Amino acid sequence: MVLAAALLTRGLWADPAGRGLALNANDQALDEWFLAYATRAYRGDFHFVTGALNAPEGINVLGNASLVGLGVLFAPLTLAFGAPVTFAVVTGFNLAANGAGWYLLFARTAGLHRLASLIGGAFCGFAPGMVSQSNGHLHMTAAWLVPAIAWCVFSLAKGQRSVRLGLLLGGLVVAQFFLGEEVLLLAAITLTLFCLAFAATTRPIPRHVLPSLGIGLGVAAAVALVALAYPIWLQFRGPQSAHGGVFKPEFYSADLKSFAAISPLSLAGGDGAARLASGPAEYTAFFGAPLLIVVLGATLWMWRRPAVVACTVVSVVLCALALGPHVVVGHERTEQWAPYSLIAHVPIVEWALPTRFALAAVPLLGFVLACVVHAALTQTETLKLLVPVAVVAALVPLAPMPLPTAERAPVPKFFTEGYWRGCAPRDGTIVPVPLPDWNDPQAMRWAAATGVSFATPQGWFIGPYGDGGASAVGVFPRPTSQLLHRAVANDSPPVLTDQDRIDLRQDVAYWHASCFVLADGQRGAAALKSTLDALLGPGERVADVLVWRARS
Structure with a gap:
């Protein structure tokens, strides 16, 4: 996965300072500023409200996609080689780390076959939506703690060491808050929906589940509340804070046709599909018709497995939310009501872009793919070759192309x-x-x-x-x-x-x-x-x- 990430970002490596993302140069400039600003923490001069930008009034760092966690974590690299190098490294690192994290969850926690886990993990790390977000949205691709968060929740549901797991979960939530707050929100919504869907398909629910889960989540919530109370207050009520989302959900909504389309950034993609999204960084819903057919077939085949059914159901719900307030078909907005309207004005949710709910469906679909390959490899001789080949055939058109880059003016x-x-x-x-x-x-x-x-x-x-x-x-x-x-x-x-x-x-x-x-x-x-x-x-x-x- 490291090699795949390196190939994907190879256009930045020839000259990180002199080349940049061709499709989103502005967000890259913003990211590099935040990565450089985070190095000030190493000299004891980092503030969440700073006049270093928009002088003299300043900006609220937490109210922006500020890369606090990534910036501090990679500050030694930035100090040594500069923000452009760090940007290139982090762009690839996020994708590789995401894939590795989901691979470990599928292989070790779910106990799936290694090849099946590799296929599922690779899809999670390099899905069209993740590659698209790599165009300047490092706060969205920094999701490599989400598998660990999911592992904590699943372990609590098994009745394991509630307090210790709760403390670990709370720490992971705090860390993810500073890596990418929107990712944390999407992860919380997705895990909640998955637990509800899984419980609805599992009867009876073991007695130990609710007490263990309740204690662990309570401990995690207490840890997160203590650690994040001030940052959250500062973000929403502090100096230079602002209310309401700045980006209109009507504009950043998934087109219904985009779910069956191939991303222009994928191997089989074409420029014609670009009009189905708001921009190159938001091809989040481009799963492709072959993949959707495979997922549907896998779900029908494994309909007795609650985890698979729950993943598919929640994926459908998330994709429905990605449609935004009203359904858009072929770039034409209709008057058809969509589920996002129910939560459009919920605090915090209004800051998230609707189309990114489809991004949260990626690991769920990755799990379904891993499960169907595992079942074919371990439970049947007749489908042992056919199913993996079908899954790979559906994924090949989605294989990412290297991120487009272009020359940019050097810093004087x-x-x-x-x-x-x-x-x-x-x-x-x-x-x-x-x-x-x-x-x-x-x-x-x-x-x-x-x-x-x-x-x-x-x-x-x-x-x-x-x-x-x-x-x-x-x-x-x-x-x-x-x-x-x-x-x-x-x-x-x-x-x-x-x-x-x-x-x-x-x-x-x-x-x-x-x-x-x-x-x-x-x-x-x-x-x-x-x-x-x-x-x-x-x-x-x-x-x-x-x-x-x-x-x-």
Whole structure:
């Protein structure tokens, strides 16, 4: 699985700093900033609310897909080689670790044949949805603790050491919270649904199950509550927190046709299926018709096995929730009500994207595949070869292609070689020209290259800048930022007024800006240079950038 992950991410390895994800460069820039920011924890200077981005108001780290756990865990790698290398490593590591985790659960806990477990685990790690999310959504692919969480729950249901397992489960929940909170939410919903479905198909339920499960879950809840009470309060009620989900569920819903389609990122995929999803990072429901047929056949064959039936039933429920508030067919939204409408406004759930419920069905389907191969290999001679071949044949079209990559602008030597220290003090504010925003956050990589040693105004993040403090992407740009963006858009320096100069002084004071920096090769560079020369005087050439010292 390590080799498969390496092949999948090979496009990033040739030059991690100079190549990036072709399909989601913006989220990669955000991820690299968070990975670099986490290194500050190693010098005792990590905060969940920081002014290092969106200076001076800052951002609520927990209110964003901030990679806290991954960033701290891989900080030594980031400090040694930089955030782009860490991003490439983590992208592959998550996929390989997911597959290995589910393989161990299937082989050792469920006692399935090793080949069957390998097939099921490989599907769990490299399913189209997981590969799709690898396009810049590391918080969604960091799900390698979920098999361990599931193992704890299943062990509790067997009556094993309730208190010890509860303590372990609580610790795993806390760890997963910081790895990926949305993954934890989906795992909790899926495990709850599975336990209910399994109980409904199992009669009678052994007497020891409920006491053991109740004690263990109670201990786990107590541990998690003590450890997470403050972070959760900070996320939803603390400084720079925002209410409501920022992404509309109507847009991030699975198309009904996508379930039978092949992902464009898969071996047999085509670009035509791309219109069935909101973007390349959300091909979560692309299971393919061959796989669905195999799962249906496996369930019918093993209908006497409660675990298999429960997995299939819960998968159907999760996929129904992935449809969002209303059913979408062939990119056309209908008025047909969908189950997600029942939970659309439930706190916390409203932060999750509907289509990602299909992602939670992946390990359930992987278990069904592993079970049917196990049954064929161990219980029948006539189907010993036919069933594994049928399963593999259904999976081959879904085999992932390497993640598409493309060249990206290098971070200026001004930052990578330390020239910036002559421009601003540590934790001072440097203003990239133009300022980063949701549409183009690449300048955030400049701070990431220094370990986020200086603050950046604006940026690509989620904050309370919608109506009434609701969630919004980014902040409304200040006048000087708007002026610089107009210069780029028109490729011509705007006619300056006295108000522009007043706005500049006010914005410099507001940002606590030390200097403005324009990199060589920036789009609209000539217009930007002329504009800043007129506002602040001639820029100073330092390494491969132009620098203007700020005067408030």
